[in-house]
Amino acid sequence: MTVPVPDFHVIIIGAGATGLSLAQGLKKVLLLYHDDEAYARRAGQWTMALHSSLPYLDSILPSDLRAKLNSTTTNPWAEPDPTIAAAIPFVNGATGELMAKIPMPSPKRVIRGKLRDLLRTGVEVRFGRRLTDIRVEDDGVIAVFDGEEVRGNVLVGADGVHSVVRGRLVDEDVAALQKPNILVLNAFPSFTREQALFIHGKSHPIVQLAPHPHQKTSIFSNVANVVDPGRPETWVFHYCLSIWTADDAPETAEERRALFKHYMSQYCEPYRSAGEWLSQATPIRAEKFHYWKNITRWRNFGGKVTLAGDAAHPMVPFTAQGLNTALEDVKRFLDAIVKVVYHGADMQTEMDAYDDSAYTRGKRDINLSVEQMHAYHHWEEIMTSPLMKGGYGALINSSPH
Known part of the structure; x- marks a missing residue:
């Protein structure tokens, strides 16, 4: 032995x-x-x-x-329908048309x-x-x-x-x-009860992907934290807007917010409304990715x-x-x-x-x-x-x- x-x-x-x-x-x-x-x-x-x-x-x-x-998990109060969760929606960011459901095995x-x-x-x-x-x-x-x-x-x-x-x-x-030609703007907003319910109704429990066919941008979005299931105004959402550009991030908070809202306004729902309803209290964080x-x-x-x-x-x-x-x-x-x-x-x-x-x-x-x-x-x-x-x-x- x-x-x-x-x-x-x-x-x-x-x-x-x-x-x-x-x-x-x-x-x-x-x-x-x-x-x-x-x-x-x-x-x-x-x-x-x-x-x-x-x-x-x-x-x-x-x-x-x-x-x-x-x-x-982002929603510990409820287990998502496994059939829905395992099919990640890929939508046309301009029209909202569902282009594909992308299989992801047993996701959380x-x-x-x-x-x-x-x-x-x-x-x-x-x-x-x-x-x-x-x-x-x-x-x-x-x-x-x-x-x-x-x-x-x-x-x-x-x-x-x-x-x-x-x-x-x-x-x-x-x-x-290396830093790729990608600028990423992130927001983690909360909304009013009615706004949150509207956005949640058009969201996926794991993630939704929305590239834009007419501009070199893409949105990754999800419900980031269901803090209290009975109070939608406490829910936190995540919008990750990535832009194909060699430019650095805007220096000021006002410039980052303006750029974020500009691109969101050219997207379908619920992205357009999410950008419009974004409060001044929600920071827009910018970053550049790195890879080896x-x-x-x-x-x-x-x-x-x-x-x-x-x-x-x-x-x-x-x-x-x-x-x-x-x-x-x-x-x-x-x-x-x-x-x-x-x-x-x-x-x-x-x-x-x-x-x-x-x-x-x-x-x-x-x-x-x-x-x-x-x-x-x-x-x-x-x-x-x-x-x-x-x-x-x-x-x-x-x-x-």
């Missing part, structure tokens, strides 16, 4: 969904993060799609947390902050730590935080798109991220350092795949660690296999997300894309990458 490796320690850098899922799977872990303020701010009102990765999450979480997963829409809070249950998170160095030794790895040293057998960088760990594992000439165009296989120093989630494969969010790819990383990493700790497998062999998978899947999904981003903003392309023909599964399976 193989004797388990005693006192095997994993250091996880990052306390987002990826890092916390790793911690739940490992149970005994040292988890570190560097910025309290940014941590609270980053979750905001954002939501995420869970679909193909649900079996991975189910296998990672203990039963008590699995039972609470629905509490993190979760609130990022709520999911993160659930995943933090029973996990020690050490805040206020800034990673300054990683040193690899024969018997493990040392993470240095402003002079404090922490030792472990393996270190996982789950520290997001702008990963510090990734910068230590790849050469500088390929580490740089030149993704390369990172060094893992004998299997002692690796990456997971957005740190491994930063992508643009146009295939609803980022969180799902990250959770597959988590499951594969945990499987590798179980083989090492409990079955005597060679660490470098197992981590090489994990890294190969994360890199291969990540490269595929980065390329697909960039292609789909271009298609969403060029009408003739989106109408013939694999997504339109067969849904998200067909999109992934169509990739030659």
Whole structure:
């Protein structure tokens, strides 16, 4: 019988969904993060799609947390009709005509902050730590935080798109991220009771997609938070307007609001009314996405350092795949660690296999997300894309990458 490796320690850098899922799977872990303020701010009102990765999450979480997963959804008060939820509407943004129902298997829409809070249950998170160095030794790895040293057998960088760990594992000439020709304007408005009911009646429980045929824009929308099912005026909606342009975001709040309302006014209902009813109290946030165009296989120093989630494969969010790819990383990493700790497998062999998978899947999904981003903003392309023909599964399976 193989004797388990005693006192095997994993250091996880990052306390987002990826890092916390790793911690739940490992149970005994040292988890570190560097910025309290940014941590609270980053979750905001954002939501995420869970679909193909649900079996991975189910296998990672203990039963008590699995039972609470629905509490993190955008509407924890009611389970959507599965037939409706699994068919994502794609509409003509100018006319409202339903162009397709895009299959998405067993989807849930979760609130990022709520999911993160659930995943933090029973996990020690050490805040206020800034990673300054990683040193690899024969018997493990040392993470240095402003002079404090922490030792472990393996270190996982789950520290997001702008990963510090990734910068230590790849050469500088390929580490740089790219910004695509996309400007994104986001609004999370609430409305009066009557307005909210009108908009909700024309919304989908998971997400609705609305590219515009006459301008290089697209809208991603959803009901972001049903705070109180009996008070529609408390419901929060999300409108993500993406514009194909190399321009930077307008500098002032007034300019961002004017640009957002201008484009929304050229859309069908309910977008036109949502833009018109937008209150002055609702901020319009602008951002530019980043992705790792030149993704390369990172060094893992004998299997002692690796990456997971957005740190491994930063992508643009146009295939609803980022969180799902990250959770597959988590499951594969945990499987590798179980083989090492409990079955005597060679660490470098197992981590090489994990890294190969994360890199291969990540490269595929980065390329697909960039292609789909271009298609969403060029009408003739989106109408013939694999997504339109067969849904998200067909999109992934169509990739030659």
